[in-house]
Amino acid sequence: MDAIILQILNGLDKGSAYALIALGLTLIFGTLGVVNFAHGALFMIGAFCAVTVQRILTLSVETIDETRTDFLGNPLKVKTPYVENWFGPEVGAAIIDWSVPIAILFSIPIMLLIGFVMERGLIKHFYKRPHADQILVTFGLAIVLQEVIKYFYGANPIPTPAPDMFSGSIDLGVLVGFDVNAIIYPYWRLIYFAFAALIIGGVFAFLQFTTFGMVVRAGMADRETVGLLGINIDRRFTIMFGIAAAVAGLAGVMYTPINPPNYHMGMDFLVLSFVVVVVGGMGSLPGAVLAGFLLGILESFASTTWATTTIPGINQIIIYLVAIIVLLTRPRGLMGRKGVMED
């Protein structure tokens, strides 16, 4: 029992990332009808926002401490980050420690901006072109973004730790009455899941309970009619693109402590997120979220020793297998609607 719960929990963090990326993909697809192959790159850029914030915060001034010497006997050079000079050592250290949460604030405007620029500058011109062209141009864009990041940050993963406070693990099992050490779970993954749930809830609430969201939903159902009613639906869809980009970016920022970001992390997640979208049903927001968590949990079950000894490497292919089975038996996906991308 506790092993099952542990695997479900283990699946949640990856599942959260899948769900967030798939949610953004579906938002873009549902509103603009564009398949965004660059969405993984947005996730990656989000992660590198966290790296950038960390680097900015740790910018240091070098001073020479005459009282101490290094092992060669020269006066010791001490690097002090600027923030420690400005706010005092303790507050400064705390700020640096909290660089990932701070990066969230920093990344939202940046991701929104990138989203707007991408939509207005590039994708806008591709609405009338075939889907294949949309795929190709966003694929090209993904390559470019990835290479730019690689140029500036190098090819190696960059460790970006979570705040010290959350670096340990929590013994969840004790809280619900299992043995000690039965269910150990890192704090940050728990936070990641809570954060993902918050964002997903926020997006759904935004679409469901605001006038803006209502108009967007109307536009998703029938863009032309909404346009005829004198509503500038294009502008709203652009904003939705920005929001989708921000969701992907935030997913990336928060993912950095779990896995150090490198330049191709976006592509790795993108392929799986597409599978998630297809399994969930193209154009269905709840479907994308549901499929994201389901596949994440499934993957974690397939990674158990029991599964990998029975069928070696099952964890590598389980998601694709499930996707193929789902598409063959339910071609529209789990929650796909009729009439979306039927031809």
Next chain:
Amino acid sequence: MMGMNNKDATLFLIVIVLTLLAPFILNPFPTDSAMAQFNAGYPDLMQRFVIFGIFAIGFNILFGLTGYLSFGHAAFLGVGSYSAVWIFKLFTYNVIPAIGLAVVLAGLFALLIGYVSLRRSGIYFSILTLAFAQMSFALAYSVLSNPKFNLTNGETGLQVYADDPQMFHGPNLPDLPHLFGLSMRANHQMSVGAWDFNFNVGYYVCAVIMILAFYLAIRIFRSPFGMMLRAVKSNNTRMTYTGLNARPYALAAFVISGMYAGLAGGLMASVDPLAGAERMQWTASGEVVLMTILGGAGTLIGPILGAGFIKYFENIFSKINESVLHSWFSFLPDGLEDVIVAMVYPFVGKGWHLTLGMLFMLVVIFLPGGLVEGGQRVMKLFGKKKSGSGAKEKSTQSTPAE
């Protein structure tokens, strides 16, 4: 001639001449000169030109004619490579059975994947093929390389070891892939004045096969079957309403292009008896998409041009480093030189993929017909009123870059 109209026959002849004379055409600069780094006439690169040419020709039969954008073609290339290497390991180093098995197995694999993927079209199809290819990659990389059942040798890659059975390996045959005793690595270097020209058996085997593959592609393009494939692309619904089932046609195209990919994979293993899982990764599938689009999807010569273009510049750009740049721009005043070098540097050397990505975006945005369409536009600009035969003129104009 041979079932082709005059235009196609001319194009075909041009391709034959260019491929067979490639060792001369690709080596225009004397070996000692500073420009020698732009020479492409060495065996390894020439082999890559024709092998990727075959791959792209095959991909174009699917994408160019039916419009189904597959993101998983590298899987067939990988299957071809693995099956060829297995023939080398178990039976003989002769390339003919290896290539044969590569084509057949890749075809069967394509039949399986195509049968499932073609149940959906458009984006679903792209994503399904992508998923299949990634699954094949994962299978090859880890699942099928466990100690109990080692089919692919995982990360190391499949290669021929001294203790492999090689049942039909004769005593006086070379210990490398060969064509009835003629080693694929055999190379004849001809020195004419300051020039060195390389004639490589591996290259000529691949080149002859590419010419055959190209001929087959021409025939497919001009056949009633090719017409049906175009109908799938232009209006699938109408085709269905006239009582034709589009799926068998699309499936046939998928299998044919899968076999082309398998052929390319088999040849790749033939010139270098090694097969690795990274050949199946989806970036490799993306590469053939880039080649086809860049050259011009749906045209005969486009894919070959695209493959040659990408492989040539990949090779040349990767060689350029900072000191080469400095030597180029050394005629400029010092400050300006540094600025220009700093501006160009991100796009060359390791930054080649950045240039490729940008180029690809520009082509998709402004020139959906690729290099071929570009050539046609240039031709029109110069007032030649033969726009109908643009593909042919294009080939005369830019194949040397191959």
